[in-house]
Amino acid sequence: MPRFFVDGGQVDGQRITITGSDVNHMKNVLRMRCGDTVSVSDGCGKDYFCRIDVMDKEEILLHIENSWDSYVELPVKLYLFQGLPKGDKMELIIQKAVELGVYEIIPVITSRTIVKLDPKKEDKKLARWQMVCESAAKQSGRGIIPKVCSPVTFKKALKMAGELDAAVMPYERAHGMEAARNLVQDMHGKKSIGILIGPEGGFDASEAELAKESGIQTMTLGKRILRTETAGLAVLSIFMFELEED
Secondary structure, three states: OOEEEOOHHHEEOOEEEEOOHHHHHHHHHOOOOOOOEEEEEOOOOEEEEEEEEEEOOOOEEEEEEEEEEOOOOOOOEEEEEEEOOOOOHHHHHHHHHHHOOOOEEEEEEOOOOOOOOOOOOHHHHHHHHHHHHHHHHHHOOOOOOOEEOOOEEHHHHHHHHHOOOEEEEEOOOOOOHHHHHHHHHOOOOOOEEEEEEOOOOOOOHHHHHHHHHOOOEEEOOOOOOOOHHHHHHHHHHHHHHHHOOO
């Protein structure tokens, strides 16, 4: 069933008003008609089962048949601090991270970051990333649309991560699978967890040391070296499997 996101102002009693680009998508791409049903989320944890009531040129009116609190979100907010990768890898990371339950994605500029975002094009790039985020949220049935933040420095990322309940950093020089398993087990009951992932080439030794001094816990992901577009998704998968509630 097609899924759409609205804000609270579009919900009025038993009616939801669809506006903007979703109108064209519903009418001309999905070719929906009056009487068809759709799933709608207010982006704040409330889901609605609706039937199309009226289709006008500028808006579509839905009648709410049923509503309930969304049950698909993880009990913990996962923040992915992703070292900026080359090419279009960031879009893949965003898409899959949203599917795996990430709450917020923060691009990070580290000492080994190769990509240099043009300040004049940054807003356009962020808009593109957020669009990928929204599309993935719709496809995966999320109850919220995760946010993609503006890129921050590594030191700023450490400060942000330090304000969460816990934060981990996969690091190729970390050892001990048992220690990694215990670290994951310790995440039960946390309300917010940061995951720091380096770009191509990973974090340099000074960044890893600074992270440890800031209280970030390092962990191994095994004996194989994972690409930047794989490491974060691996950690998100581990936490999703471990922390998902019945």
